[in-house]
Each structure stands twice: as structure tokens, then as C-alpha cells.
Amino acid sequence: MSPRDLMGAALRGLTANKLRSLLTVLGVSIGVGAVIVLVAVGNGSGKAVQARLEAMGTNLLTVSTTGGGGGFQRGQAGPAAQQYSLTLDDSAALADKQLAPDVSAVAPVMTSSGATATNGDTSYTVNQVIGTTPEYMTATNTPVGTGASFTQQDVDTSQRVILLGQTTATELFTRPASAVGQTIKLGAVDFVVRGVLASKDSTGFNDPNATAIVPISTLRATQAGYGALSQIVVQAVDKDRVDTAQSEVTQLLTARHKVPATETSPFRITNSAQILQTSQDTAATFTALLATVAAISLVVGGIGVTNIMLVTVTERTREIGIRKALGARRRTILGQFLIEATLLSLIGGAVGVGAALIVTRFQLAGVQPVLVPSSIGLALGVSAAVGLFFGSMPAHRAAGLRPIDALRHE
Amino acid sequence: MAAESLIEIRDVTKTYGQGETAVHALRGVSLRVEAGEYIAVMGSSGSGKSTLMNILGCLDVPTRGEYWLDGSDVARLSEDQQALVRGRKIGFIFQSFNLIPRTTALANVELPLTYAHLRRGERRKRANRALELVGLADRTGHRPNELSGGQQQRVAIARALATGPRILLADEPTGNLDAHSTDEVLGMFDDLHADGRTIIVITHEHDVAARARRLVQVSDGRIVADEVTR
Numbered sequence: 001m002s003p004r005d006l007m008g009a010a011l012r013g014l015t016a017n018k019l020r021s022l023l024t025v026l027g028v029s030i031g032v033g034a035v036i037v038l039v040a041v042g043n044g045s046g047k048a049v050q051a052r053l054e055a056m057g058t059n060l061l062t063v064s065t066t067g068g069g070g071g072f073q074r075g076q077a078g079p080a081a082q083q084y085s086l087t088l089d090d091s092a093a094l095a096d097k098q099l100a101p102d103v104s105a106v107a108p109v110m111t112s113s114g115a116t117a118t119n120g121d122t123s124y125t126v127n128q129v130i131g132t133t134p135e136y137m138t139a140t141n142t143p144v145g146t147g148a149s150f151t152q153q154d155v156d157t158s159q160r161v162i163l164l165g166q167t168t169a170t171e172l173f174t175r176p177a178s179a180v181g182q183t184i185k186l187g188a189v190d191f192v193v194r195g196v197l198a199s200k201d202s203t204g205f206n207d208p209n210a211t212a213i214v215p216i217s218t219l220r221a222t223q224a225g226y227g228a229l230s231q232i233v234v235q236a237v238d239k240d241r242v243d244t245a246q247s248e249v250t251q252l253l254t255a256r257h258k259v260p261a262t263e264t265s266p267f268r269i270t271n272s273a274q275i276l277q278t279s280q281d282t283a284a285t286f287t288a289l290l291a292t293v294a295a296i297s298l299v300v301g302g303i304g305v306t307n308i309m310l311v312t313v314t315e316r317t318r319e320i321g322i323r324k325a326l327g328a329r330r331r332t333i334l335g336q337f338l339i340e341a342t343l344l345s346l347i348g349g350a351v352g353v354g355a356a357l358i359v360t361r362f363q364l365a366g367v368q369p370v371l372v373p374s375s376i377g378l379a380l381g382v383s384a385a386v387g388l389f390f391g392s393m394p395a396h397r398a399a400g401l402r403p404i405d406a407l408r409h410e
Numbered sequence: 411m412a413a414e415s416l417i418e419i420r421d422v423t424k425t426y427g428q429g430e431t432a433v434h435a436l437r438g439v440s441l442r443v444e445a446g447e448y449i450a451v452m453g454s455s456g457s458g459k460s461t462l463m464n465i466l467g468c469l470d471v472p473t474r475g476e477y478w479l480d481g482s483d484v485a486r487l488s489e490d491q492q493a494l495v496r497g498r499k500i501g502f503i504f505q506s507f508n509l510i511p512r513t514t515a516l517a518n519v520e521l522p523l524t525y526a527h528l529r530r531g532e533r534r535k536r537a538n539r540a541l542e543l544v545g546l547a548d549r550t551g552h553r554p555n556e557l558s559g560g561q562q563q564r565v566a567i568a569r570a571l572a573t574g575p576r577i578l579l580a581d582e583p584t585g586n587l588d589a590h591s592t593d594e595v596l597g598m599f600d601d602l603h604a605d606g607r608t609i610i611v612i613t614h615e616h617d618v619a620a621r622a623r624r625l626v627q628v629s630d631g632r633i634v635a636d637e638v639t640r
């Protein structure tokens with residue numbers, strides 16, 4: 001029997017029971033589609049996080065303090081915490097080119113949360129009010145969208161000026177651009193809106209646009225008091241100098257705060273490159289998890305193929321008997337059913353790929369999926385293998401029957 | 411001593427099941443059939459006729475005994491060689507037609523030709539000719555469920571004849587047919603016999619048996635009479 005005849009016989013077998021074939025195909029296509037789509041979603045979310053982190057700047061260090069060293073007794077924690085809290089002087093020292101040559105920009109940061117901003121009758125609780133210096137905007141890649149940033153002079157003179165995040169500006173003014181030059185109240189104090197920050201993508205659970213930025217001196221005077229800094233943002237001169245910059249910062253702070261050598265450093269320095277690495281690892285795990293789930297659905301689809309082939313073979317046992325009585329060889333029968341099973345899963349695979357190509361063009365759960373070409377090949381290959389593997393068992397059973405036994409089958 | 415017979419079975423038994431419930435369908439049957447013979451097999455229901463025929467058609471294997479077909483021991487043929495014998499040397503006509511459902515008459519007749527590795531065009535031609543021969547030239551596109559019993563039987567005959575087998579085995583080919591259709595089928599057998607083919611027909615009807623040249627009578631798994639009638 002020529003391959004074409006075999007194909008014809010297989011196709012006739014499949015079309016004899018269209019609905020059943022269709023449902024089986026559907027099962028496989030869902031499996032294949034799920035593999036491609038979920039892998040693409042995992043990949044897309046990984047890529048998105050990476051892009052955002054890269055936009056944040058990979059040469060960024062964030063210094064914060066853990067409050068006290070590991071070697072402290074409980075009772076001493078209070079004064080110790082104070083001893084190690086970050087100050088504006090620390091920030092100034094880090095900015096010193098002589099002391100830390102690999103640091104290009106330093107911005108002290110103080111935050112106060114839950115302040116209410118009011119514009120006439122409209123009020124809005126700002127997630128986070130950040131008090132800092134103009135360097136913050138460049139170091140953390142937070143550009144001003146409309147208007148302008150405040151200046152070092154504004155900081156020096158504690159000007160009551162404010163930069164609004166997109167969300168804050170929208171909540172207060174509806175049209176963010178119209179906010180520039182207006183006066184709003186933050187708590188009980190009037191602030192002039194200098195500018196509106198460009199929109200930022202979220203890297204976590206919080207809306208990064210629900211913020212406001214004011215000169216650090218103003219924040220201390222009006223909102224937060226003269227406590228310790230929340231953190232110091234440090235920018236390394238170059239991506240490759242991040243590690244040197246980090247050790248310079250550690251050394252300098254350890255010296256300034258007279259941390260004993262026996263103690264673990266109370267300063268926590270997070271490195272954006274490390275965060276990037278961690279999040280990439282997380283994304284890979286996430287993708288693997290999704291792929292596993294999808295693979296399970298592919299296996300379920302395969303079981304569907306086996307099931308249908310078993311039913312088909314049982315139903316057509318008489319036909320198999322007739323074919324054998326007419327001179328069909330074992331391998332011809334085997335070929336026909338194997339091709340049927342493989343066609344089922346290949347058609348399912350093709351449909352699944354097609355559906356996946358369409359689905360991945362849309363955002364899913366806020367993630368823009370990015371196709372992984374190898375996942376398409378893999379899913380198609382697996383679906384063909386599934387057909388061959390799962391189809392072979394019933395096909396072997398059918399082909400092994402003695403003609404008379406097959407003919408007598410009811 | 412004549413040359414080797416076309417068909418020769420020696421002391422063939424067929425037992426279904428084991429122990430107390432065993433059914434002895436054949437209890438030692440020996441038979442020689444020369445090429446070109448036209449034989450009718452008769453016997454009461456359950457006497458073992460179909461069992462014998464299935465063994466002759468290589469559809470079943472005997473429990474004991476030998477079967478020599480065209481000079482070779484069938485038991486020693488490989489599975490593929492047996493398939494080849496079924497496809498090329500033997501045309502089998504079943505009592506219950508055994509056409510493949512949802513498949514046209516033409517495709518049914520083409521099937522053994524496909525298994526004989528004939529090309530598509532040649533297959534078409536031969537299948538059409540076989541259907542023409544049985545008077546169904548105008549029914550080639552019909553499926554079995556669109557044909558009468560007599561027509562279905564004729565398709566089955568066309569299918570058995572399509573490969574031009576030397577041996578035609580028919581298990582009650584006219585059992586489901588009326589007098590007219592029976593006549594037509596028997597006429598075809600006469601032609602095939604005249605053409606030199608070997609025909610073995612199982613029947614319950616004496617007028618069918620009367621057309622054959624030799625009558626074999628089976629009773630309770632044994633051949634009880636074997637005579638040349640014409």
C-alpha cells in the first residue's frame with residue numbers, strides 16, 4: 001500500500017466520525033496552545049521585568065540601614081540604631097570624589113507615607129512622598145515629564161515646590177499637564193507644582209506613579225521631622241564599577257559610623273544588577289512552572305488520542321478482519337491507525353500553534369507574551385510523538401488480530 | 411500419480427475451548443482439491459463447514475493437521491506471506507457480505523487491489539471491470555447501506571474476483587438471496603469455472619449444489635461423503 005493510499009485510508013477513517021475527531025483534535029490543540037502561550041507569558045513577564053529594571057539603571061546602589069549590628073544585645077539596640085542611622089552628612093561624604101571615586105551621584109532619600117494632597121475640593125492620599133535632591137531624578141531614572149525638576153538651590157532654601165507622579169497629578173487635576181504652576185496643599189502646607197513625572201511601569205505591587213517628590217529639606221521641615229534618612233541612592237560611574245563603588249560605600253560608612261570589625265555590617269546595600277539577576281531567576285522558575293502545567297495538559301490531550309484510538313480500533317475490529325482477509329499485512333493495518341493517531345495530534349498541534357500565535361498577540365494578565373520559537377517546535381514535535389506513542393498501543397492490538405477473530409468480533 | 415494438488419489438508423482438527431467445554435468443530439478432515447474443480451460442501455448447521463472454509467481461506471489455523479496450499483505448508487508461512495496468499499491466491503466470499511461500511515462499492519472492490527500494490531489507475535480499471543462483470547456498473551458510487559442484499563453480495567463477489575484469484579471460496583454466497591439473484595450468482599460461478607478457476611461453495615440448497623461437479627458432505631466435524639456428481 002503506497003503512503004498516499006495509507007493517508008487516504010487514514011483520512012477516511014477520521015472523517016467517518018467527524019465530531020469525535022474534532023474533539024480529540026481540540027484536546028491536543030489546547031495542550032499545544034497552552035504550552036506555547038504559557039511559555040510565552042512566562043518569557044514575556046521575565047522580559048518586561050528585565051526591561052523595567054534596566055530602565056531603572058543597572059549602575060544603581062541603594063543604601064539602607066538595618067538599624068543595629070547582629071552582635072548587639074537587646075537593650076543596646078536603641079542607641080545602636082541611632083548610631084548607625086544614615087544622615088545627610090553620610091550622603092555628602094559619599095558624594096565626595098576623593099572618598100568614593102567610583103560614585104557619580106548621590107541622593108539622600110526620606111519618605112513619608114499617607115500624606116493627603118488637596119487641590120481645592122479634590123484630595124488624594126499620596127502613597128509615598130519622597131524628600132530628596134535633584135540627583136535622585138537622574139540616578140533612579142525618574143525623568144520629569146512636563147514642567148521641570150526642582151534645583152539644588154530649592155533644596156538649600158527649603159522651597160515649597162513639588163513634583164507629582166502621574167497618578168497623583170491625574171487624581172488632583174484630571175489632566176496631569178495642567179498641574180504645572182498650580183498650588184496644592186500637602187497636609188496643611190501649600191506647595192507649588194513644578195513638574196509632573198513621566199509615567200513609570202510597575203516593578204512590584206505598588207503603583208510607582210502614586211508619588212510626589214519634594215526637596216528633602218522641605219520634607220524635613222514640613223512633614224517628616226529631622227529623623228534619619230530612609231536610604232541613600234548611589235549611582236556608580238559605570239555599570240562595570242558597581243562592585244567597586246559598593247565596597248567604597250561600605251568602607252566609608254563603616255568608618256564614619258565606627259562599626260567594630262567584629263560586627264556584621266549594619267548597612268544594607270542593594271545592587272540593581274543583583275535584583276535583575278534575582279528577578280531573572282524568578283522569571284525562569286515561573287516560566288518552568290507554567291511550562292510544566294502546560295505539559296500536563298498536553299499529556300491529557302495525548303490520553304484523549306489514545307482513548308479515541310482505542311474506541312476506533314474496537315469499533316472497527318470487523319473492518320480490520322475484512323481488511324486482513326483481503327490481504328492487508330500487519331504493518332499496513334498498523335500504518336493506517338498510526339497515521340490516524342498522528343494526524344489527529346498533528347492537526348491538533350497545528351491548530352494549537354495557530355491559536356497560540358493569535359492569542360500571544362494580546363496582553364494576558366497584564367503581560368505581553370513573547371513567543372519562544374523553540375517552544376513551537378517542541379510542542380509540535382511532542383504532539384506528533386504523542387500521536388505515535390499513544391496511537392501505537394491500540395494500533396498494535398488491532399494489527400495483531402487473527403483475521404477470523406477480528407471478523408467474529410461483535 | 412497426479413502432480414501436487416492445489417489444496418490438500420491432512421487429518422485436520424479444530425477444537426474450540428479446552429477440557430469439558432471443548433467444542434470439536436472438525437474431528438479429522440482430509441481433502442484434496444485439484445486445480446479447476448468446482449466443489450459444493452453440504453452438511454447440517456454446526457457440522458463444521460464454515461470452520462473448514464476459514465482454514466482453507468487462511469483466516470483461521472487448524473488445531474492439528476496439515477494444510478498444503480499450492481505446494482507450500484501454510485503453517486510455515488510467515489504472517490506477511492499468509493497475507494499475500496489471502497490477497498493474491500484466494501477470493502473469499504462471506505455469507506454476511508462483510509463489506510466495509512461507509513465506503514463505496516468501488517472502494518470496497520479496490521481494497522484487495524490496493525493491498526496487492528497495484529497502481530491507482532490500474533486499480534480503478536480492474537475494480538470497475540469486476541463491478542461491470544457482476545452487473546453493478548451503475549452502482550459503483552453507492553455505499554453498502556444504499557444497496558440491496560443481492561447487490562451487496564454481488565459487490566462482495568466482485569471484490570473476491572478483482573485480483574483474479576485462482577481459488578474462490580464462498581460460504582453460503584446465496585444464503586441471503588432470492589431465486590433470481592441466486593441464479594445470477596450461480597451463472598457467474600459457472601463462468602468462472604469455465605474460466606478454469608477452482609471454486610468451493612458451502613450451501614444448504616440442493617439446486618446450488620447441483621451446479622457443482624463434486625459434492626462433499628460434512629457431518630459432526632467429519633467428511634461423510636465425497637463424490638463426483640457430474
Ligand SMILES: Nc1ncnc2c1ncn2[C@@H]1O[C@H](COP(=O)(O)OP(=O)(O)OP(=O)(O)O)[C@@H](O)[C@H]1O
Pocket residue numbers: 426427433434435453454455456457458459460461462
Ligand atoms: N469461535 C468459536 N468458539 C467456539 N465454538 C465455535 C466457534 N466457532 C464455531 N464454533 C462451533 O463449531 C461448530 C462448527 O461451527 P461452524 O461455524 O463451522 O458450523 P457450520 O457448519 O458452518 O454451520 P452453519 O451451517 O450453521 O453455518 C459449531 O458447533 C459451533 O458452535
Ligand SMILES: [Mg+2]
Pocket residue numbers: 459460461581
Ligand atoms: Mg457456516
